[in-house]
Each structure stands twice: as C-alpha cells, then as structure tokens.
Amino acid sequence: xxxxxxxxxxxxxxxxxxxxxxxxxxxxxxxxxxxxxxxxxxxxxxxxxxxxxxxxxxxxxxxxxxxxxxxxxxxxxxxxxxxxxxxxxxxxxxxxxxxxxxxxxxxxxxxxxxxxxxxxxxxxxxxxxxxxxxxxxxxxxxxxxxxxxxxxxxxxxxxxxxxxxxxxxxxxxxxxxxxxxxxxxxxxxxxxxxxxxxxxxxxxxxxxxxxxxxxxxxxxxxxxxxxxxxxxxxxxxxxxxxxxxxxxxxxxxxxxxxxxxxxxxxxxxxx
Numbered sequence: 409x410x411x412x413x414x415x416x417x418x419x420x421x422x423x424x425x426x427x428x429x430x431x432x433x434x435x436x437x438x439x440x441x442x443x444x445x446x447x448x449x450x451x452x453x454x455x456x457x458x459x460x461x462x463x464x465x466x467x468x469x470x471x472x473x474x475x476x477x478x479x480x481x482x483x484x485x486x487x488x489x490x491x492x493x494x495x496x497x498x499x500x501x502x503x504x505x506x507x508x509x510x511x512x513x514x515x516x517x518x519x520x521x522x523x524x525x526x527x528x529x530x531x532x533x534x535x536x537x538x539x540x541x542x543x544x545x546x547x548x549x550x551x552x553x554x555x556x557x558x559x560x561x562x563x564x565x566x567x568x569x570x571x572x573x574x575x576x577x578x579x580x581x582x583x584x585x586x587x588x589x590x591x592x593x594x595x596x597x598x599x600x601x602x603x604x605x606x607x608x609x610x611x612x613x614x615x616x617x618x619x620x621x622x623x624x625x626x627x628x629x630x631x632x633x634x635x636x637x638x639x640x641x642x643x644x645x646x647x648x649x650x651x652x653x654x655x656x657x658x659x660x661x662x663x664x665x666x667x668x669x670x671x672x673x674x675x676x677x678x679x
Contacts, residue, residue: 500614620670
C-alpha cells in the first residue's frame with residue numbers, strides 16, 4: 409500500500425473549509441496532495457480535500473486519475489449502475505455499443521453478458537481501470553465478449569485513437585453509454601469529447617448519458633449538469649437532439665453521501 413504523507417494529507421482534508429467557486433480557495437493554484445493509504449475512508453477524504461479541488465469545486469483531473477482503478481473510489485461500486493440495468497430492460501443496447509469512460513468495467517461487463525445482440529467496446533484513459541476490468545472479465549469467463557481499450561476520447565487527432573474504434577469510418581457505433589463521464593469534463597474538453605462521439609456514432613444512433621444534477625446540493629463531487637447546460641452542447645445546430653430527460657441517481661459507495669446522488673439520464677440522438 410502507498411503510505412507516504414498519509415497523515416498530513418488527511419489532517420488537511422478535515423481542517424479545510426468549503427471550496428471557493430471563484431478559484432481563490434486553498435487548492436486553486438496548488439499541486440494535489442500525494443495519494444493516501446489505500447482504503448475507502450482515506451480515499452474519500454483525499455477526493456474531498458480543498459487542496460485537491462479545482463476552482464469549480466470538483467476534484468482536479470489528476471486527483472481523479474490517481475484514484476480511478478483502485479477499486480475504492482466512490483463511483484467504483486462493483487456492480488452496474490441502476491440506470492444501466494433499467495436501460496437493458498428497455499432493450500436499448502444492440503449493435504456496436506461504446507462505453508465511453510468505462511472505469512473498472514462494471515457497466516460494460518454487465519452489458520456484454522445481458523445483451524447478446526450487443527457488441528461491447530469499453531474505453532478509458534486510465535490503464536489501471538482497464539486492467540481491473542480485464543481481471544473481472546477473466547474471473548467471470550466473459551473476456552471474449554467485451555473489447556477493452558485504453559483510449560483518450562479527448563484526443564484532437566482521431567487517427568491516434570485505437571484502430572479498433574473504427575474512427576477511419578464515420579458512424580461505427582450504434583449506441584454510446586456515458587455513465588458519469590461528461591460531468592467531469594471542462595468546457596474545452598467537452599467540445600473535443602462531443603466531436604469524437606459525433607464521429608463515432610452513426611446517424612440515428614443514441615447516447616445514454618447519466619450526469620449529476622444541480623439538485624444534488626451536497627458539497628464535493630463532479631460538476632452539476634442542468635438541462636439547459638446539456639442542451640447548449642447537444643442541440644440541432646450541432647447535430648443532436650435531446651429526446652428525453654429522466655430523473656435518476658448515481659449509485660456510489662455506501663459511505664459516500666449514503667450511497668446515491670441525484671442525477672439525470674439524457675437520451676440524445678445523432679441527427
């Protein structure tokens with residue numbers, strides 16, 4: 409386990425007050441603390457430390473990267489999200505399905521087993537997440553049913569993405585699943601991400617995107633995504649139609665916010 413500077417990091421996280429939205433808080437211009445000892449309590453305190461928050465109040469990107477794939481992050485619940493299970497019951501996944509920002513793979517592995525008509529590809533920018541997902545796939549005997557790729561969907565040069573994504577041909581996927589990816593992106597990153605999804609998704613294909621809602625008022629966590637904010641990015645002028653908006657939750661580790669956060673599921677169709 410990583411134990412360096414654990415005590416000072418945890419002491420800071422309990423002393424500091426709420427983050428400053430204008431970027432003037434303790435963590436605005438500082439480097440994140442080093443990783444604490446790997447256990448649920450210390451990881452959650454690490455994420456919530458003011459020093460490790462960006463000006464918008466969400467954890468800094470490098471903090472998320474350090475925590476992702478440990479199996480201890482609040483969002484790594486080791487089962488598929490409830491909204492994904494509900495979408496499966498509605499038969500929303502068939503053809504080539506992309507899990508964009510798959511994390512440790514619980515949603516993708518569930519889809520690969522529960523949806524025989526789907527060909528599932530799962531990508532994440534953190535290699536450790538894909539290693540974790542591959543181990544789970546091996547243990548469940550479904551390694552051959554899901555393609556796991558390390559890929560940065562924010563890459564401006566799409567030719568640098570893995571060839572297995574089929575970026576050389578527009579519209580290689582029928583469905584994109586975004587489970588808590590969009591809401592961690594900056595405005596600039598959103599533009600690159602959405603441009604990549606537009607390239608990968610076929611006309612008439614759908615994105616199922618679950619994002620934290622502004623109705624979730626507890627401090628910490630990712631950016632909140634009001635409906636108007638989402639529609640400023642996904643609209644007919646940019647080649648998209650938001651077909652439906654549903655109140656949902658994001659399931660979390662039970663020690664973090666009691667295990668759920670208020671969210672919305674957006675169904676978005678490529679025009």
